[in-house]
Amino acid sequence: MGRVHSSAYRRVRDHFPDCAGEARLVVAADETEARAQAAVDQLGFARATTDWRDVIADPAVDAVSITAPNHLHREVALAAAAAGKHFWCEKPVGRSAAETADVAAAAERAGVRTIVGFNYRQAPAVQHAARLISSGALGPIRQYRSQFVAGYAANPQGALSWRFLRAAAGQGVLGDLMSHAADMAQFLLGPIERVVAHVETTVTERPLPGGEGTHFAVVEGGQLAPVENEDTVRSVVRFESGIAGTIEASRVTVGPQARYTFEVNGERGAVSWDFERMNELLVYLPLENGDSGYSRVLMGPEHPPYAHFQPGAGLAMGYDDLKVIEASLFLDSVVDGVQREPGAREALAAARVLEAMENSGASGAWELV
Ligand SMILES: NC(=O)c1ccc[n+]([C@@H]2O[C@H](COP(=O)([O-])OP(=O)(O)OC[C@H]3O[C@@H](n4cnc5c(N)ncnc54)[C@H](O)[C@@H]3O)[C@@H](O)[C@H]2O)c1
Structure with a gap:
């Protein structure tokens, strides 16, 4: 990073x-x-x-x-x-x-x-979805579902890097991937009020790392030691607005590589996004001719801040471009003194959701955020 x-x-x-x-x-x-x-x-x-x-x-x-x-x-x-x-x-x-x-x-x-x-907040398709939601185009929102499931730790031979140790990482997939998903949910639909979660550690031990590898390093036949934090979380969340939703995160899912999705369903329309197709937003708005189902909208210069990267729709922006947007927001703030989002305050709001999920995993009950 x-x-x-x-x-x-x-x-x-x-x-x-x-x-x-x-x-x-x-x-x-x-x-x-x-x-x-x-x-x-x-x-x-x-x-x-x-x-x-x-x-x-x-x-x-x-x-x-x-x-x-x-x-x-x-x-x-x-x-x-x-x-x-x-x-x-x-x-x-x-x-x-x-x-x-x-x-x-x-x-x-x-x-x-x-x-x-x-x-991920900075992706033009995410910003477009946020505008469609807040403008009321989808009608009152009824449902939210989101997944951040990846396979970076799916191989049990993957080394026991700092990410798997409490002292170094704290939480496991909660801090690593669910933190993004909790922030996204609150960015799109406002504060989460309560959660109930199933928290699981599927791969319970891993080989000790041989050298200074990353979390992608694979060690064959090494000495095994315990994984100290969770790798999979499935949650039901209830927002302060009364909307309910589901959010799931895992780092040991075989198949998806970085399937980071959300779907927001309103009374009149819906949007659906998947990071693996970062530059597309599926939009459902009822058409006068009665056609139904999602339409695939390609991001283009009319979807800020896409025009800063590509001149026409259908050309790809990538993960690193999101970091350039983040850097520009930071530099703007440093110079003009205006705090932008997401800052430490939004990180705290997400961390409180993660803590409630962890508590719910232990108690088996709904937990207040
Ligand atoms: N926003 C994202 O999408 C995203 C993606 C990946 C990682 N991250 C975050 O970035 C952070 C770093 O993750 P990473 O994947 O780059 O980890 P990494 O293990 O690849 O790199 C960490 C670096 O920190 C160095 N380091 C360790 N202890 C240090 C110390 N005491 N002083 C100075 N340097 C030290 C290591 O030598 C290593 O070069 C984590 O908090 C992670 O959650 C965010």
């Missing part, structure tokens, strides 16, 4: 020439020296360090990206806020709602601007 943020900063001016801010990549930290050096050799940073505190302490640094494993987010964010530095923090902002609350409070106290890596 450090690479993705770095590239996003470099690309902002290409796509958003009117962005108020411009990033200079001053200093990158990675505890692994070779990776820190790669930030200079490959990513365009002027300097590198193995201690993240050097980044915060550097007077030339106005703003920081927090892309380390989850357990460091709170500590780095609090240090950044205390030094008056704005931050772009990856999700989940904390290992728990309490940690996320600390970060949100620190940012508020220090008056620094934040943006959080709920990048």
